[in-house]
Amino acid sequence: MANGKSNLPAGRLIGIAAVAGVLAGALGVYVMGGPSGNNAPMVAGGAPDPQAVAACEAKTDAVAAIDPMIAGEVAAMLPADPPRLVSDLAFNDPEGQPMRLGDLGKVTLVNLWATWCAPCREEMPALNQLQADMGGEDFEVVAVNIDTGDDTKPKAFLQETGVDRLAYYRDNTLGLFNDLKRRNLALGLPVTLLVDEDGCLLGHMNGPAEWAGDDARKLIEAAM
Template structure:
């Protein structure tokens, strides 16, 4: 459970994110622009034709996009995101297709992004409470350079349930920006078990809250552990 010190800053950040959302592109101040992409040649974001069942999931989760996760918006055009590429432990190449069969909460973060740092312990707690064969939090760090800085941050903050996933090229962010899904950091996507977009948001949330867990349960049918 998140203590009061964690909840208070996160609550302020959510309020700030709501205000910033009224100013187009305001959150982009957290991101250093690059020209790299991700999933070139159609491997990143694809058409909605292969997501015929995703709209049912969108309808199922929409009533739960409230409270601490009210900033997350249901997808108008669910489409596959499985080709987004990044690396795992030891620099192993991965795409979201490697997580097929799991509902995913994909979060893009950086050590230089203050709201990202604030919400990381809550994402860790959500993974600890609900992660398993049917759900995973995939938090992708987009710091440039090597793994040392993000790895040290996770260790210092006691984040032990999340994998160290990275994209030092920022290609994942740039692809999502082109798709109108990313304006700054953090960026969070909810994907169904087929890798199809269900909902998305820019800005932080209290991911270990009852609202967040209810949203994951609605998407997966899985209740929190314990």
């Protein structure tokens, strides 16, 4: 990688090829059971608020707005069909405290990564550059490390590679990855979700992409 950019090919087949390459390593991550995120707006009985669910499912116009931007270096992104509520996705904030995605209240590009995942390591500087270019009150790259164990390896990797603009979100329990797997959103790593300010999923991708390029910026702008 040079100047923070990888030389990934364009086209929707990127995701297929990338997923095939990381599935073998990701098999070690597939853990059955365990807690899933459960912090979406709730009603009595622990079920998601039907109004919030319906509001997300009605956001077909938002998905239609990003669809023309799914091209080139981000062509492996799949539009959500239908849009769905994912504000309950749970992980730890940079201070190590439990949080949910909906707490952020902004458009987010959620990316799950691990130090043992070569494509994850390859795209991390580009995600860092995307945050530097577009991050702020209305948008954030939420890169969630899912290494098991302590923070030694992931923090060392970020320091060694100069990734300094991404907040350190973390889940060492595999709960988040398994939650996405149950929702048919995760096949392997990296996995990326494009989510609006209301916690509604607009698009998702398995495999790496060039997040520092113009195609990625246009996609984020369309979501905003």
